[in-house]
Amino acid sequence: MAIQEEQDWRDIIHRCFRCGYCKFTYDFIDFNCPSYKKHRFESYSTGGRIWLIYGLMTGELHWSPSAVNVLYSCSTCGNCMENCRFDKFNHFIVDFIEAGRLEAVKRGFCPEKQKFLIERISNTKMYNPYGENNSDNEALKKEYNLSDKAEWVYYIGCTSNYRQRELRDATLRLLKKLSINFTLIDEHCCTSPLLRTGQIEIVNEFITHNISKIRNSGAIKVVTSCAGCYRTFKSDYKKFGEELGFEVYHTGELIKTLLEEGKITIKSKYERIITYHDPCHLGRHMGTYEIPREIINAIPDVKFVEMKRNKENAWCCGAGGGVKIGYPDWAIEISKERLEEAKETGATVITSMCPFCKTNLSDANDKFNMGFEIIDLIEILDQLEIEIKD
Numbered sequence: 074m075a076i077q078e079e080q081d082w083r084d085i086i087h088r089c090f091r092c093g094y095c096k097f098t099y100d101f102i103d104f105n106c107p108s109y110k111k112h113r114f115e116s117y118s119t120g121g122r123i124w125l126i127y128g129l130m131t132g133e134l135h136w137s138p139s140a141v142n143v144l145y146s147c148s149t150c151g152n153c154m155e156n157c158r159f160d161k162f163n164h165f166i167v168d169f170i171e172a173g174r175l176e177a178v179k180r181g182f183c184p185e186k187q188k189f190l191i192e193r194i195s196n197t198k199m200y201n202p203y204g205e206n207n208s209d210n211e212a213l214k215k216e217y218n219l220s221d222k223a224e225w226v227y228y229i230g231c232t233s234n235y236r237q238r239e240l241r242d243a244t245l246r247l248l249k250k251l252s253i254n255f256t257l258i259d260e261h262c263c264t265s266p267l268l269r270t271g272q273i274e275i276v277n278e279f280i281t282h283n284i285s286k287i288r289n290s291g292a293i294k295v296v297t298s299c300a301g302c303y304r305t306f307k308s309d310y311k312k313f314g315e316e317l318g319f320e321v322y323h324t325g326e327l328i329k330t331l332l333e334e335g336k337i338t339i340k341s342k343y344e345r346i347i348t349y350h351d352p353c354h355l356g357r358h359m360g361t362y363e364i365p366r367e368i369i370n371a372i373p374d375v376k377f378v379e380m381k382r383n384k385e386n387a388w389c390c391g392a393g394g395g396v397k398i399g400y401p402d403w404a405i406e407i408s409k410e411r412l413e414e415a416k417e418t419g420a421t422v423i424t425s426m427c428p429f430c431k432t433n434l435s436d437a438n439d440k441f442n443m444g445f446e447i448i449d450l451i452e453i454l455d456q457l458e459i460e461i462k463d
C-alpha cells in the first residue's frame with residue numbers, strides 16, 4: 074500500500090497509538106525509550122507523541138506550552154525507528170517528531186531553553202551553540218603545520234572544539250601520525266542542534282558556508298569525530314537540496330579502512346576491561362555498529378565486554394535532540410542508567426565515538442561518583458603505538 078491519502082495516515086497513526094512495541098528493546102528485556110521510561114504516560118511514547126502531533130496539526134488539540142513540552146521530551150534516540158515493526162512507517166518516525174517541533178517553532182511555541190541554541194549559533198561572533206567566540210582554526214593550522222589546501226578536511230565540530238578539546242587534539246595528533254593530508258576550515262556549526270529542535274530558519278546559510286569552505290580547501294573528503302556532525306553532513310544536508318561534492322567519513326571509518334588495508338597495525342597493549350557505548354547518531358541513525366568494535370578488537374590485549382543493551386538496542390546517553398540543554402537533570406539521569414548498565418559488565422573504561430556522548434556520560438560519572446574512565450576511542454588510539462606501513 075502506498076501511503077498517500079490523509080485517511081491512510083489517520084488509520085496508520087490510530088493503529089500506531091494502540092501498539093507500543095517501540096518503547097522496548099527488540100527482545101523486550103527492558104524499556105528503551107528514555108522518554109516513556111521517565112514519564113510512564115502514553116503521550117511520552119512515540120505512538121502518543123505522533124497522535125498528539127496529529128491532533129495539533131488538525132486543530133483537534135490546541136497548541137500550548139505543555140503540549141510542546143511533550144514534543145521536546147524526546148532525545149531523538151531512534152529506538153522507536155529501530156523497534157517499530159511497521160516498516161512502511163518506521164524509518165521516518167523521528168522526522169515526524171522533528172516536524173512537530175518545527176511547527177511549534179513556527180507558531181511561537183519554541184521552549185525558552187531551546188532558543189539559546191539559535192541565539193548563540195546565529196550570533197556572528199560565535200556560530201556555535203556553546204556561546205564561545207568562533208575559532209577560525211587558523212591557530213590550530215599553524216600549530217599542526219597544516220596548509221590551506223589538502224585532500225581531507227577534519228571538521229572538528231563545536232563540541233570537540235569548545236568542550237572536548239582532548240578529543241580534538243587527539244584527533245589532530247592521530248591524523249598527523251597517520252600521515253593523512255588534511256586541513257581545517259573556519260567552520261560554523263553543522264546545524265545539528267537546530268535541525269533536532271525545529272529551528273531551521275538559518276540552516277541553509279550555515280550549510281552553504283561549510284560546504285563552500287570545504288570546497289575552497291580543495292578537499293574531496295571530510296572526516297569528523299562527532300556522530301552528530303557526521304549524520305548532519307552525510308544525511309541531512311542533502312534534504313536541503315545541497316550537493317556536497319565531497320565524501321563524508323567518521324574517524325572510525327578512516328581508521329577501519331587503514332587497518333583493513335594493512336596500512337596500520339596497533340602495536341601497544343591496552344590491558345583494560347572496556348565497554349562501548351553506541352552513539353545514537355552513529356548507530357541507529359547511520360547504521361555504524363561494527364566499525365568501532367572491530368577497531369577495539371584490533372587493540373592487543375584489550376578485554377572488550379558488551380553492555381546488555383547494545384548496537385540497535387543501545388540505551389541512549391540522553392544528550393541528544395535538545396534534551397541536554399532543555400532538561401539537563403534528566404539528561405544526566407539517562408546517562409546514569411547507562412553507567413549502571415556498564416557497571417554490570419565489569420568494565421572500568423567506557424569508550425564511544427561522539428564528543429556529545431562523552432560529555433553527558435562524563436557529567437553523570439562525576440555527579441554520581443561512578444568511577445569510570447570515559448574516553449573516546451580516538452583518544453585511546455592516540456595513546457597507543459601504531460605501526461605505519463608505506
Ligand code: SF4
Binds near residue numbers: 152
Ligand atoms: S526517539 Fe527515542 S526518546 Fe524519542 S520517542 Fe523514540 S525511542 Fe523515545
Ligand code: SF4
Binds near residue numbers: 088089090120153163
Ligand atoms: S511507532 Fe511503531 S512500534 Fe511504536 S507505537 Fe507506533 S506502530 Fe507501534
